[in-house]
Amino acid sequence: MRIAVDAMGGDHAPDEIVRGALLYRTSGGPADIVLVGRGEAIRGALGNRDRSGITVVEASDVVAMHEHPANALRRRPDTSIGVATALVKRGEADAVVSAGNTGATVAAALFTLGRIKGIDRPALCGMLPTTAGKPACILDVGATPEAEVRNLLEYAVMASRFMESVHGLTRPSVGLLNMGEEEEKGDRLRRETHVALRAAATLNFVGNVEGRDVMRGTTDIAVCDGFTGNVLIKGLEGTVDVFREAIRDDIFGGPLGKIAYLFGLLGVRRMRHKLDYDPYASAPLLGVDGVSVVTHGRARANMLRWAIVVAERAASGGLISAIAQSAATTARP
């Protein structure tokens, strides 16, 4: 197996991306890695470390974090994400991983790999650590701003296959993100989707969930339109940041706080461990005809390493064919 990694994508590219690839290999990762980007920069980041199983493919250009992705990809044929995705299309890699501009990763996947037959719109999973001690996902978190019933139904199916083949769950539970638990709650889209989800035999639909359920891991999967999902996941991430800063600056800030930190260190580690989501911060873009894994722009080596693991599991676990099969058999509303 070979996994193409966009070496130029992300806030800490190429150094942390290259370090992540090396970490994946030294920790026993079986897939070969193709680092795609500016050869000189990549070789500089590799230094004189063991490069076995790692090759470099040249791409001279990069889509910047704030560029308009579709325009950039159309006009510039030699971007790292474009070249890396083309490797998957040509069968020279089994998956692509990027910490770069998410819109560009989505656009490259749509243009180059296309959609899986029977899937109307792609969806991005937002992965979260939960207090239930297991990962959960919300989707769509922004691949498709507007959704209809059909789309939400497809998101539920795709995420179920993803949580099975990548995270090893059996019959992952699906919740419909809504304004209340009762079936009649929410807007027209939610009320109609509730009925459609209940009727879908291939899904373990348990009912409506609310915003507060997501961090609790009430269900393995929470389904919503891309607008709501995007606002929610950014809100949750922002709140996590606010608390991290408050714990660091307010609780452990002053001179007494520094003493408190010495005694509280084990506890801080316990909390960090519980809420650590490096291992599952990454998820494939669901619905495209090839494995394209999106990870955080701020990913460092350890998160990148786990993104490669997700790509490897999605490719070896047959995620794409599982989605294609489900798409062919799921009744449309």
Next chain:
Amino acid sequence: MRIAVDAMGGDHAPDEIVRGALLYRTSGGPADIVLVGRGEAIRGALGNRDRSGITVVEASDVVAMHEHPANALRRRPDTSIGVATALVKRGEADAVVSAGNTGATVAAALFTLGRIKGIDRPALCGMLPTTAGKPACILDVGATPEAEVRNLLEYAVMASRFMESVHGLTRPSVGLLNMGEEEEKGDRLRRETHVALRAAATLNFVGNVEGRDVMRGTTDIAVCDGFTGNVLIKGLEGTVDVFREAIRDDIFGGPLGKIAYLFGLLGVRRMRHKLDYDPYASAPLLGVDGVSVVTHGRARANMLRWAIVVAERAASGGLISAIAQSAATTARP
């Protein structure tokens, strides 16, 4: 001034509600309080404390937290929220405050007080403490599940008047909650609303904001449809709870944690103070023709006291007439 308080609404009614009313009075609150509910229970909660400025109005029935609000109000004429809202309609009170079933408070206000002329749909403010050290509001957080451009524009106008007359802000800044900062981001509703907000002369519209901006207080007001706002605010509250538990159990849980707590106590207080939102957790339902303040179901005495302060300021600051005037002069899209 007289403020009607639904003494039976909320998780800790009537004791904490009654205590909140007493706290309001003993801390110098100028308004008289009318406690509405089961007289015997209220008098029990009042005990033999100083009741000056406090009267009791009998209402034998209560809308429970999980009842269907409109049905309950239609069928049962003697609920505490129904009777309290009717006092405002008849001019026997200047505002109503409730920690009970939010849907019932909204339904009672709509049925009894009606909408302000020129306002299409009501909106509920979600108030948040922010790291900027000042309150911010998101609306709508669930009064109206589906919104059109006109509604979002009206929400922005109503919240501006609210932040001025109740929180004393001058030209409060308005952000449109969206998937990105760029004008062209989001679904059709957001793109069209962005244009309408930019054109509204009575607003201090600063552009799009994202989910992470809300807890940061990037703008004083964040505008969105009631579905998104409801999911987001419950998500944020859920995350705050998760961190509170983690700080208590993980960091300060074990024997070492208890020592850490001794040294970290001042810091914990500092953080609590920064994120304390009792003073502004409550907000009027905006768009109805009378002051109806909604507070948390889990409100205890201190939060209830502040809810009465919000009602008093909204009534004395002329919130309703300010909204009515803005509604008459704001150009519709």
